[in-house]
Amino acid sequence: MARVLTAAVLLPILVVSIIFPKLALLFVVLTGAAMVAALVEFWLLARKQQIRADAAAMFLSAAALLTVFYFARPGFLDLLMIQIILILLTIGSLVAAMLRGAPFDRMITSAGVTVLGVMYIVLLGGHLVALRVGFAPQLSKHLLSFFFLVIMGSDSAAYYGGRAFGKHKLAPSVSPGKTWEGAVAGMLASLLVAAGAHYWFFPELPTRFALALAAVMNVIGVIGDLTESALKRSAGAKDTAKILPGHGGVLDRIDSLLFNAPVIYYFARLYFNS
Numbered sequence: 378m379a380r381v382l383t384a385a386v387l388l389p390i391l392v393v394s395i396i397f398p399k400l401a402l403l404f405v406v407l408t409g410a411a412m413v414a415a416l417v418e419f420w421l422l423a424r425k426q427q428i429r430a431d432a433a434a435m436f437l438s439a440a441a442l443l444t445v446f447y448f449a450r451p452g453f454l455d456l457l458m459i460q461i462i463l464i465l466l467t468i469g470s471l472v473a474a475m476l477r478g479a480p481f482d483r484m485i486t487s488a489g490v491t492v493l494g495v496m497y498i499v500l501l502g503g504h505l506v507a508l509r510v511g512f513a514p515q516l517s518k519h520l521l522s523f524f525f526l527v528i529m530g531s532d533s534a535a536y537y538g539g540r541a542f543g544k545h546k547l548a549p550s551v552s553p554g555k556t557w558e559g560a561v562a563g564m565l566a567s568l569l570v571a572a573g574a575h576y577w578f579f580p581e582l583p584t585r586f587a588l589a590l591a592a593v594m595n596v597i598g599v600i601g602d603l604t605e606s607a608l609k610r611s612a613g614a615k616d617t618a619k620i621l622p623g624h625g626g627v628l629d630r631i632d633s634l635l636f637n638a639p640v641i642y643y644f645a646r647l648y649f650n651s
Contacts, residue, residue, distance in 0.1 A: 390403075390407065391404075391407065391525070394407055395509075395518055395521045395522055395525070396518060396522075398514035398515075398517075398518070401509055401510055401514075401517075404506075404509045404521075405447060405506050405509060405510065408502065408503075408505050408506050408509075409443050409506070411502075411627050411631055412439065412443070412498050412499050412502045412503070412631075413436070413439065414626075414627040414628075415498045415502075415626070415627045415628040415631060416435055416436065416439055416494055416495070416498050416499065418626045418627060418628045419494045419497070419498060419608075419628060420432055420435065420494065422608060422609065422612040422614060423490045423494070423612075425612040425613065425614060426611070426612050427483070428483065428486050428487055428490050429477070429483065429487050430487060430490040430491045430494060431469075431470050431473045431474065431487065431488075431491045433473075434466060434469045434470045434473055434491050434495075435491055435494050435495055438462055438463075438465070438466040438469075438495045438499070439495055439498075439499040441462045442459065442462055442495070442499045442500060442503050443499065443503055443506060445458050445459055445462065445503075446503040446504070446506040446507045447506055447507075447510060449506075449507040449510060449511035450511065451511055451512060451513070453511070453646070454507055454511070459500070463492075463495075463496070463500070466491070466492055466495055467488075467492055470487075470488040470491035470492055471484075471488045473488075473491075474487045474488045474491075497635065498628070498635060501635040501636065501638050501639055502631065502634065502635050502638050503638070504638040504639045504641075504642040504643075505521070505524075505634070505638045505641075505642075507642060508520055508521060508524075508638075508641060508642050508645065509521060512645060512649070516581075516645070516649060519578060519579045519581070519582070520641060520645050522574070522578065522579070523571070523574045523579055523582070523587070523590075523641075524594075524637070524641045526570050526574055527567045527570050527571055527574070527590075527591045527594055527595070528567075528594060528598055528633055528634060528637060530566045530567060530569075530570040531563040531564070531566050531567040531570075531594075531595050531598060531633075532563065532598070532602075532633060533566070534559075534562040534563045534565065534566030534567075535555075535559040535560060535562055535563030535566075535599075536559065537562075538558060538559045538561070538562025538563065538566075539554070539555065539556045539558060539559025539560075539562070540559075542556075542558040542559075542562070543556030543557075543558045543559050544556065544558060545557040545558065547559070547560055547599075547603075548603055548606075551603050551606050551607050551610065552602070552603055552606040555599075555602075555603070555606075560599060563595060563598075563599070564592065564595050567591040567592065567594065567595040568588055568591055568592065568595075570591065571587040571588050571590065571591030572584060572587065572588060574587060575587045581649075582648075586648070590640075590641075590644055593640065594637045594640060594641070597633075597636045597637050597640060598633030598634075598636065598637055599633070600636060601632050601633045601634075601635055601636030601637065602632050602633045604632070604636070605628060605629065605632035606632075
């Protein structure tokens with residue numbers, strides 16, 4: 378019940394920020410806030426393993442990357458600026474770890490976690506910001522609606538399908554709750570939603586491409602979900618936080634979105650801007 382209530386509160390805000398072009402800034406704020414919260418949770422996971430990631434470097438780099446994504450030209454990203462930010466982040470995290478001093482045996486892990494957190498959460502997730510502001514409003518609305526419908530439909534079907542019919546574990550050493558039956562339910566749901574999206578609001582995306590894109594997103598979403606589960610297991614945590622009742626932390630909720638954000642962005646760039 379808590380899972381459903383949380384979705385009932387948050388989903389309308391997300392939907393409104395996608396559907397109405399004048400509320401693009403609301404979507405950017407929601408996305409940015411989610412990534413900052415997820416970055417905090419990632420930092421806390423590292424702390425549980427006695428790893429001192431550099432918070433200042435993480436959040437300054439996150440702000441810089443989000444700024445680049447927000448000012449993306451139509452259909453294009455300033456990849457040179459992104460490279461410069463990541464270079465400065467790498468150098469800054471190493472220098473900060475060195476200046477912080479002993480224990481030097483944790484310098485590699487400290488700098489590595491600092492860079493990884495920003496790249497995993499903000500570099501990947503920031504593509505959704507670029508998708509919202511860097512394409513024509515109508516196309517952006519359709520792409521994001523397709524994106525969230527496919528992923529949320531897949532996640533919900535996998536969760537409830539797994540609870541109802543799950544018998545065969547998908548990856549028991551990583552996430553004991555996930556089953557092959559749930560994965561199949563998630564794939565079927567993603568394909569049905571993709572086909573429905575084509576006929577409902579996205580006719581400019583042919584059915585064969587909609588189905589192929591949904592299938593790829595489903596597989597990548599499962600990989601993203603398992604990857605985040607492995608990160609939690611490495612820190613001995615069940616959830617990254619407890620801020621979303623029934624869902625855990627923000628990172629728990631957006632794990633499958635992060636790996637898929639570049640997929641939908643570059644698909645749109647190649648297909649609709651070619």
